[in-house]
Amino acid sequence: MLELIAISTLNGILFGMLLFLMASGLTVIFSMLGVLNFAHASFYMLGAFFGYQLSRWIGFWPALVIAPALAGCIGAAVERYGLRNVHKNGHVAELLFTFGLAFAIEEVVQMIWGKAPMDYRVPALLDFPAFTVFSTNYPAYKMFMLAVAVAIFVALLVVLKKTRIGMIVQAALTHPHMVGHLGHNVGRIFMTVFGFGTALAAVAGVIAGPALVTQSNMAGLLGPILFVVVVVGGLGSLPGAFIASLLIGLLQTFAVSINASLASVFGPLATSGPSLLSDIWNVSIAQIAPVLPYMLLVLILIFRPMGLLGTRES
Amino acid sequence: MSTQDRNSSKGANLRFYGIWISTAVVLLVLPRLFASGSSLTTFSLIGIAVIFALSYNILLGQTGMLSFGHAVYYGLGGFLAIHGMNLIAASKWPVPLPLVPLIGGFAGLTFALLLGWVSTRRSGTVFAMISLGLAELVGSSALILRSFFGGEAGVTANRTKLFRVFDLSFGPQVQIYYLVALWALIAAIAMYALTRTPLGRMCNAVRDNPERVQFVGYDPHVVRYIAFCFSGFFAGIAGALSAINFEIANSAYLGAAQSGIVLFAAYIGGIGLFFGPIIGAIFVTYLSLALSDLTSVWQLYFGLIFIAVVVFAPGGIAGVMMRHRPVLRAGRMGPVLRSYAVAALPTLALLAGCVLSIEVIVHHTVNATDDPHIRAFGMTFDTASPMTWLAAATLVLVGYAVARPAWTYVGHSFDEALIAARAKGYLA
Numbered sequence: 129m130l131e132l133i134a135i136s137t138l139n140g141i142l143f144g145m146l147l148f149l150m151a152s153g154l155t156v157i158f159s160m161l162g163v164l165n166f167a168h169a170s171f172y173m174l175g176a177f178f179g180y181q182l183s184r185w186i187g188f189w190p191a192l193v194i195a196p197a198l199a200g201c202i203g204a205a206v207e208r209y210g211l212r213n214v215h216k217n218g219h220v221a222e223l224l225f226t227f228g229l230a231f232a233i234e235e236v237v238q239m240i241w242g243k244a245p246m247d248y249r250v251p252a253l254l255d256f257p258a259f260t261v262f263s264t265n266y267p268a269y270k271m272f273m274l275a276v277a278v279a280i281f282v283a284l285l286v287v288l289k290k291t292r293i294g295m296i297v298q299a300a301l302t303h304p305h306m307v308g309h310l311g312h313n314v315g316r317i318f319m320t321v322f323g324f325g326t327a328l329a330a331v332a333g334v335i336a337g338p339a340l341v342t343q344s345n346m347a348g349l350l351g352p353i354l355f356v357v358v359v360v361g362g363l364g365s366l367p368g369a370f371i372a373s374l375l376i377g378l379l380q381t382f383a384v385s386i387n388a389s390l391a392s393v394f395g396p397l398a399t400s401g402p403s404l405l406s407d408i409w410n411v412s413i414a415q416i417a418p419v420l421p422y423m424l425l426v427l428i429l430i431f432r433p434m435g436l437l438g439t440r441e442s
Numbered sequence: 443m444s445t446q447d448r449n450s451s452k453g454a455n456l457r458f459y460g461i462w463i464s465t466a467v468v469l470l471v472l473p474r475l476f477a478s479g480s481s482l483t484t485f486s487l488i489g490i491a492v493i494f495a496l497s498y499n500i501l502l503g504q505t506g507m508l509s510f511g512h513a514v515y516y517g518l519g520g521f522l523a524i525h526g527m528n529l530i531a532a533s534k535w536p537v538p539l540p541l542v543p544l545i546g547g548f549a550g551l552t553f554a555l556l557l558g559w560v561s562t563r564r565s566g567t568v569f570a571m572i573s574l575g576l577a578e579l580v581g582s583s584a585l586i587l588r589s590f591f592g593g594e595a596g597v598t599a600n601r602t603k604l605f606r607v608f609d610l611s612f613g614p615q616v617q618i619y620y621l622v623a624l625w626a627l628i629a630a631i632a633m634y635a636l637t638r639t640p641l642g643r644m645c646n647a648v649r650d651n652p653e654r655v656q657f658v659g660y661d662p663h664v665v666r667y668i669a670f671c672f673s674g675f676f677a678g679i680a681g682a683l684s685a686i687n688f689e690i691a692n693s694a695y696l697g698a699a700q701s702g703i704v705l706f707a708a709y710i711g712g713i714g715l716f717f718g719p720i721i722g723a724i725f726v727t728y729l730s731l732a733l734s735d736l737t738s739v740w741q742l743y744f745g746l747i748f749i750a751v752v753v754f755a756p757g758g759i760a761g762v763m764m765r766h767r768p769v770l771r772a773g774r775m776g777p778v779l780r781s782y783a784v785a786a787l788p789t790l791a792l793l794a795g796c797v798l799s800i801e802v803i804v805h806h807t808v809n810a811t812d813d814p815h816i817r818a819f820g821m822t823f824d825t826a827s828p829m830t831w832l833a834a835a836t837l838v839l840v841g842y843a844v845a846r847p848a849w850t851y852v853g854h855s856f857d858e859a860l861i862a863a864r865a866k867g868y869l870a
Contacts, residue, residue, distance in 0.1 A: 164567050210753065217756045220508050223570060224709060225752045227510070231702065232745035239739050239800075240807050348698065352578045355571045363567070407587045415586055422579035429560055429572060 131262035136381045138261075142270055144377025145277035149332035150350075151357045151369040152284060153325025159301045159364040160321055162219060163211065166226035169351035170233040171326040174199045175333025176342045177237055180248040188251035196330040203326025207319045230347065238344040246342040273335045280331065281370075288366075297321060356421045360428050362438020371436055376421050383417035462631060469623040473616050482615045484731055489622035490683045491727045493629045495707040495719035497676035502705075503713035504637060505669040506649030507562070508570045511577025512677055512704055517696030518553050518580070519546030519678025520685035521591060524599045527686075531603040538607045543625050543682040550678020554671045562666035565652070577701055584693040596692025599685070612686075622683050629676055634716055636672060645669045703730075706744060710751050712758025721759050739804050769856070772863035781848075781855040788844035795837025802830060 154168045175195050182191035206229065214225045249255075250269045257265035288294035300307045300317050308314045340346070357376055361368030389412040428435065472485060494516055501507045526545040530537045561572045584591040591597070602613045610617055636642050644665045647655050652662040685691045694700065703726065711722020726744075733740035755762050769775055 164571065210749075214753055217752075219566065220502075220506075221752055221756050223508060223567065224705075225749065227702075227705070228745055228749040228752055232742060232749060235739060235742035235745055239742060239804050242807070352574055356575055359568070359571050359575070407589050411586050419579055419582045419586070422575045422582070425572070425575040426560060426579065429563070433563060433568075 131264060132385055134261050135264055135266070136385050137378065138266065138270070140378035140381035141374065142274050142277075142377070143381055144374035145274060145281070146332050146336050147354065147357055147377055148370050148373035149277055149280060150329045150354055151361070151373050152281075152366060153328040154354060154358055155361075155364060155366055155369045156297075156301075157322055157325045158358070160297075160304075160318055161207075161211070161215075161222070163222040163226065164355070164358070164363075165322075165325075166223060166351070167206070167230040167233060168226075168326070168329055169347040169354055170230045171199050171203055171329040172333040172336075172350060173237060173344070173347040174202065174233065175330025176248070176337035176346065177241055177246070177333075178330070179334035179337050180246045180342055183248070183251070192331075192334055195334050196327040199330030199333075200323040200327030204319050204323030206326075207322035211322070212315070212318075230351065234344060234347055241344065243344050246337075248337045248342040250338045269339060273339060276331070276335055280328065284328075353421050356425045359425060360435055362435030365435065365437045368435055368437030376424070379420055379424065380417055383420050384414050386413040388413055462627070466627055469627060472623075473619060477616075479615055482619045484728065486615065486619050486622045486687050487731070488724050488727045489619075489626040490680050490687065491704075491707060491723035492626050492720050493683070494677060494680035494704050495711065495723040496630060496633050496716075497673050497680060498704045498708045499713055499716075499719040500633065500636070500645075500669055500673040500676070502708060503715075503718070504642065504649065505565070505645040505666055507565045507666060507670070509573040509701070510570055510698075510705070511573035511575075511580075511701050512673070513696055513698070513700035514557070514577050514580045515550035515554055515674040515677035516681035516684070516700060516704075517584075517691070517693075519550040519681030520691040520695045521597065521681075522546055522549035522678075523682030523685045524597045524691040525590075527599040527601065527604060528597075530605070531600065534605075536605045539601055539604045539610075539612045539686065540621055540624070542604075542686060543679045546682020546685070547675045547679040550681065551671055551675040553678075554674025558667050558670040558674070562670050563663055565648075565662075565666060577696070577698065581693065581696045581698070584696050591693060592691075594693065596690050598690045601686050601689055618687055622687070625679060625683055629679055630720070633672075633676060637716060641665070641668060706748050710748060710758055712760030712762075714757050715760040715764060718758050718760035725759065737801065737804070739800065742800065765860075768863040768868040769859045772859075772866045772868045774859040774862050777855045778852075778859050781852045785845065785848035785852045788841050788848050790841075791837050792841030792845050795834050795839075795841055798830070798834040799838065802834060 150168060150172055154165060157168070158164050178195035178198050179188075179191045182195055186194075210225060210229070211222060214221050250267070254267075254269040254272050256268050258268035258271045259266055288298065296307060296312055297317065300312070300314055300321075304314050307317070353376065357372045358369060360376070361370070361372030389410055390408070391410045392412075473482060476482070476485075494512075497515075498509070498512050501509050501512070523542050523546040527539075527542055529535075530542075557576055561569060561576065564572075585593065601618075602611050604612075612618060612621065644655065644660060647658075647660075648662045648665045648669075655662050655665070681691075681695060684695070707722040707726040708719040709722065710725060711720065712718030730740065730744070733743060737743070751758060757765070766775070766778075769778060
């Protein structure tokens with residue numbers, strides 16, 4: 129039992145940090161442009177596939193740098209030549225543009241790499257158990273993922289809070305015109321931030337690729353959960369996104385490892401044959417794990433529509 | 443009211459009823475003109491798509507709520523209709539098949555009543571996220587609650603086993619076509635009527651300026667909620683018709699793809715006008731059936747068409763058509779058409795180059811082991827030869843280089859024609 133809790137906590141924190149790597153970029157982009165980028169999870173997928181392809185050609189470590197850079201350049205180009213032109217048609221058009229983009233990216237990835245999962249392996253350097261919890265070996269690669277995620281989190285915090293660049297970015301979030309009048313190129317700031325945010329998502333993709341499954345549906349699976357994180361945390365709030373990421377990461381991993389159901393607690397139902405009630409009665413918590421984030425979303429929206437740390441409702 | 447007013451309103455009435463009556467006549471004679479099984483199936487699918495897209499546009503076009511989860515109401519309508527058909531057949535109730543879509547409609551309405559209040563608290567981005575979350579919630583539940591949704595296999599029913607009126611068995615596709623056509627006409631008229639009611643007007647007001655709506659004494663939340671419920675009702679009818687057509691309902695009905703397709707249809711057709719989603723539904727359904735025979739990556743083309751519409755023609759097909767109206771009425775189409783003719787060739791070359799590039803890449807990645815000759819535009823290309831690559835690249839680059847100034851020219855001539863038309867007093 130204690131072992132289960134320890135392992136689930138580690139895995140939950142890990143998944144939460146991966147979510148935060150993506151949610152941070154998404155939140156900053158949302159605060160800046162007022163657009164929730166639907167294609168953000170697609171850049172995570174691009175990162176994973178670029179990472180896979182590059183690590184086959186030149187090895188994992190160069191890929192860890194080059195793949196996010198590539199994805200970031202694509203992201204910057206999307207902002208410069210796509211979103212900026214759509215901006216005049218309002219937020220709905222921007223959201224629809226990113227939605228179409230997500231759809232197109234998934235199709236392109238399927239076109240190039242096919243639908244089957246890729247053989248994306250953990251680099252040999254990290255392919256050993258780091259330590260043993262009770263009787264379970266914990267892989268070193270997962271520790272590495274955690275280290276990378278925490279390092280990026282700290283770096284992001286320092287850049288945003290302590291440097292001149294961070295100051296300009298934060299000012300551009302709230303007063304873009306004023307920043308423009310002070311002589312900064314706001315368009316370029318937006319483009320850079322968009323590229324940077326997508327590159328962060330791609331980093332998450334590169335390091336999550338070997339641990340999770342690298343497949344053309346990974347964006348579709350993770351995208352909605354990412355939006356749940358952003359809405360639950362509060363739109364435009366970085367600390368909120370951090371808390372929500374960890375919350376959902378832990379929720380998911382703990383739920384998967386619990387096999388209890390109403391039937392196992394209260395005993396089987398007296399009725400015979402399958403019915404809607406018996407379905408609900410016999411379903412285990414592990415089986416409803418994929419649904420839990422969305423249940424959390426609905427609950428949050430009923431009781432606290434602005435999210436955990438959000439200050440605005442839209 | 444002066445005689446002129448009366449005459450013009452009479453004329454408008456005549457035109458209004460004329461459109462619906464001529465539509466009904468066209469729907470009646472279509473199977474006489476195209477009697478093959480595949481075309482009847484296509485028409486049925488288009489009719490279902492039209493109802494679904496129109497119901498979606500109650501949300502997006504008329505009330506300004508962008509939903510990514512409209513398939514929930516469509517799918518639940520479909521499932522309830524299947525279960526209803528099985529129940530009716532088992533208990534021998536005197537309910538004929540043409541009434542079954544109402545079961546779906548009320549199912550959609552019920553779930554919209556349940557889920558709508560939470561969803562419609564906000565419009566805009568938050569509403570979009572909630573609709574997406576709810577869609578995922580219901581979609582994932584479909585695989586958990588097996589007794590109701592039938593797991594991966596789905597639930598089947600037999601549409602011919604129901605109570606018969608006028609000896610209609612609804613076995614042959616042509617009878618199903620007429621059923622769909624009848625419901626599509628009823629639903630379209632009902633939804634058009636809805637836009638003309640005070641409620642429909644309030645929806646538009648909520649879309650354009652919710653703050654002012656509050657000032658006038660309405661609650662935008664309530665208006666959105668009512669619109670949401672109507673939308674769910676008609677989506678349920680569409681889902682039920684789809685379930686009748688295929689005699690099965692499975693989890694794909696609730697899936698993200700279904701929500702995406704209806705969004706594509708409504709937006710490509712044009713959300714600003716009532717008939718936009720109708721055009722879009724016809725276009726998207728026909729294209730998906732035609733393209734899927736021609737190419738394995740037809741969905742990519744869909745995505746690209748959608749992106750192009752969002753970037754270049756936010757009003758959709760209907761919007762583009764309506765922009766030509768004043769120019770046409772002022773008789774200024776000549777120079778515009780000339781500019782179109784000039785721009786057509788380089789644009790087509792550019793598109794052909796893009797299509798050729800995509801198809802060549804697909805061929806190399808997806809079916810690399812097959813015969814290296816692909817057919818496109820009625821010609822055969824050898825994907826292995828560098829000549830094909832060169833041709834594709836040339837088409838793209840030269841096409842783009844020539845098309846850019848041509849597009850600018852199109853823009854100028856259109857603007858000039860529009861200004862001239864407006865000077866003549868034709869504003870729309």
